[in-house]
Amino acid sequence: MTILQIAALTATVLCVAIFTFYFIRIVKLGAPKDLSVKSGNVTKGVIYSGTGAMMPHHKESAYLHLPTYTMGIIFHIGIFIALLLYICSFFPFFTLWVQQYFWLHAILLIGFTISTSCGIALFAKRVIKKSLRQLSHLDDYFSSGLVVLFQLMTLLSLFSLYSPTITNCYYISAILLFVYMPIGKLKHLLYFFAARYHLGFFYGWRNVWPPKR
Numbered sequence: 001m002t003i004l005q006i007a008a009l010t011a012t013v014l015c016v017a018i019f020t021f022y023f024i025r026i027v028k029l030g031a032p033k034d035l036s037v038k039s040g041n042v043t044k045g046v047i048y049s050g051t052g053a054m055m056p057h058h059k060e061s062a063y064l065h066l067p068t069y070t071m072g073i074i075f076h077i078g079i080f081i082a083l084l085l086y087i088c089s090f091f092p093f094f095t096l097w098v099q100q101y102f103w104l105h106a107i108l109l110i111g112f113t114i115s116t117s118c119g120i121a122l123f124a125k126r127v128i129k130k131s132l133r134q135l136s137h138l139d140d141y142f143s144s145g146l147v148v149l150f151q152l153m154t155l156l157s158l159f160s161l162y163s164p165t166i167t168n169c170y171y172i173s174a175i176l177l178f179v180y181m182p183i184g185k186l187k188h189l190l191y192f193f194a195a196r197y198h199l200g201f202f203y204g205w206r207n208v209w210p211p212k213r
Contacts, residue, residue: 001090002168002171004168004171004172004175005090005171007171007175008171008174008175008178009090011174011175011178011179012086012174012178014178014179014182015178015179015181015182018182019181019182019187019189019190022182022187022190022191023190026190026191026194031201032198032201032202034201034202034205036205036206038205039205039206039207040203040204040205040206040207040208040209041204041207042200042201042204042205043204044204044209044210045200045201045202045203045204045205045208045209045210046196046197046200046201046204047200047210048200048204048209048210049196049197049199049200049203049204049209050193050196050200052210053196053199053200053209056069068122068125071118071121071122072118072122074114074115074118075115075118075119075122075151077115078111078112078114078115078116078118078119078151079115079147079151081111081112081115082112082115082150082151082154085108085154086154086174089170095161098158098161099161105158108158109155109158109159112151112154112155112158113155115151116148116151116152116154116155119144119147119148119151119152120148120152122144123141123144123145123148126140126141126144127141139184139185140185142180142184143180143184143185143186146173146176146177146180146186147177147186149173149176149177150173150174150177152173153166153169153170153173153174154170156169156170157170
C-alpha cells in the first residue's frame with residue numbers, strides 16, 4: 001500500500017468516524033415532538049417522503065427543469081458507485097476483475113463518462129446561470145467541484161489502469177473529498193435522510209402525506 005493510499009484510507013476513516021458522531025447525535029435527539037392531534041400515519045408519511053415525494057411532478061419546480069433533474073439523478077448515482085469503487089480499489093482482486101472482464105470495464109467507462117459529464121454540466125450551469133449564482137456560495141462550489149473532480153479521476157483511472165500519475169491524483173482527490181465532506185455541505189449525505197424523515201413525520205402526522213387520490 002502506497003503512502004497516498006494510507007493517507008486516503010486515514011481520511012476516509014476519520015470522515016466515517018465524524019459522520020458516526022453526527023448520526024449518534026441525530027438519534028439521541030429522538031423523533032420530533034408534535035403537540036397537535038395525530039390524524040394520519042407517520043410510517044406511511046415517512047415512506048412517501050423518501051419515494052413519491054421525491055418525484056419531479058411532486059416537487060415545487062423540479063418538473064419545470066426535467067433535464068437538470070435527470071442529470072442530477074445520474075450524477076448522484078455516479079457518486080455512490082464511485083464511492084463503492086473507491087472502497088474496492090484497496091482490494092487487489094477488484095483491479096484484476098476490471099482488467100480481466102472487458103464487459104465490466106466497458107460498463108464502468110460508459111457509466112462514468114455519462115455521470116461525470118452530467119456533473120460537469122451541472123457545475124457549469126451553476127457558474128454560468130445568474131439565478132443559480134445568486135443562490136450559491138463558496139461551499140456550493142467547493143462541494144460540487146470536489147465531487148466532480150473525484151468522479152473525473154475515477155473515470156481517468158479506469159481509462160489508465162497502469163498509470164501511477166493518474167492513480168496518485170485519484171487518491172489525492174479522494175483525500176480532499178473525505179477531508180472536506182464532514183465540514184461542508186456534503187454533510188447532507190447524512191442529513192438528507194434525517195430531513196426526509198422529519199418531513200414525513202410532520203406531514204404523515206397531519207394526514208397530508210401520502211396525498212389522497
